[in-house]
Amino acid sequence: xxxxxxxxxxxxxxxxxxxxxxxxxxRDYGVxxxxxxxxxxxxxxxxxxxxxxxxxxxxPGFFRTLPVMEGAVAAVKxxxxxxxxxxxxxxxxxxxxxxxxxxxxxxxxxxxSWKNIIFCGDKSIIDTDYLIDDHCKNLDHCKGSPIMxxxxxxxxxxxxxxxxxxxxxLTLMEADRCGTAICR
Numbered sequence: 001x002x003x004x005x006x007x008x009x010x011x012x013x014x015x016x017x018x019x020x021x022x023x024x025x026x027r028d029y030g031v032x033x034x035x036x037x038x039x040x041x042x043x044x045x046x047x048x049x050x051x052x053x054x055x056x057x058x059x060p061g062f063f064r065t066l067p068v069m070e071g072a073v074a075a076v077k078x079x080x081x082x083x084x085x086x087x088x089x090x091x092x093x094x095x096x097x098x099x100x101x102x103x104x105x106x107x108x109x110x111x112x113s114w115k116n117i118i119f120c121g122d123k124s125i126i127d128t129d130y131l132i133d134d135h136c137k138n139l140d141h142c143k144g145s146p147i148m149x150x151x152x153x154x155x156x157x158x159x160x161x162x163x164x165x166x167x168x169x170l171t172l173m174e175a176d177r178c179g180t181a182i183c184r
Contacts, residue, residue: 003082003083003084004082004083004084004129004130004176005083005084005085005086005128005129005130005144006079006083006084006085006086006128006129006130006131006132006173007086007087007088007118007123007126007128007130007131007132007133007144008076008085008086008087008088008131008132009088009089009123009131009132009133009134009135009138009149010087010088010089010091010101010104010105011063011066011089011134012133012134012135012149012151013069013072013132013133013134013149014068014069014072014076014087014108014109015066015067015068015069015072015104016066016067016068016069016070017043017066018035018038018043018151018152019035019067020056020062020065020066020067021043021046021047021052021053021056022034022035022037024052024056024059024062025047025049025052025056028052028055029048029049029052031048033047035152036152037152038151038152038153039152039155040152040153040155040156041152041153042153043152043153046152046153057094057097058094058096059096060096060100061100062096062097062100063094063096063097063100063101063104064100064103064104066104068108069166070165070166071165071166071167072108072166073108073109074166075166075167075169075170076109076112077111078170079169079170079173080111080112082173083129083130083173084116085112085116086116086117086118086126086128087105087109087112087116087117087118088118088120088123088126088128088131088133089101089117089118089119089120090119090120090121090122090123090138091119091120092119092120092121093121098119101119102114102117102119105117123138123141124138124141126142126143127143127144128143128144129144129145130144130145130146130147130173130176131144131145131146131147132147132149132163132169133146133147133148133149134148134149134150134151134153134154135153135154136148136154136157136159136160139160145161146160146161147160147161147162147163147169147172148160148161148162148163149162149163149169150162150163150164150165
């Protein structure tokens with residue numbers, strides 16, 4: 001029997017990019033900001049210096065040193081028992097991120113085969129049963145069931161099934177395993 005598939009985004013889902021941006025901003029600008037700066041706004045508009053996000057994502061080492069989202073490793077291991085897991089990242093926009101993201105995955109998610117890592121430019125080509133992502137621009141075109149992983153920038157969006165953390169993702173996927181549909 002073919003296992004159902006889950007596409008999982010990296011930044012903001014597996015990796016805590018908001019915390020990383022805050023740490024790098026403090027390091028480079030000497031100002032400590034809180035996560036509330038991201039609430040309801042695009043990440044690039046959250047900081048007083050509007051160029052900060054672009055500066056960071058084009059900096060060597062930024063993607064390689066991302067902190068892992070709490071609970072992500074254990075949850076993805078658990079999910080991989082029942083589902084075929086694909087890591088899906090729109091990494092093409094930031095060329096430095098390709099190697100760094102691959103290295104990051106090898107360190108933190110070594111149980112994910114290189115064959116199950118998809119670096120792309122446009123996630124609308126992804127055809128998994130589920131897509132876990134923090135951006136509506138990716139979820140709106142999901143061919144399967146979209147699951148919006150909570151991030152500051154998506155707090156005002158309500159048109160997708162939401163998971164606030166990895167425990168909630170596991171609960172949603174358990175519903176699938178037991179035959180209870182996840183609403184779109």
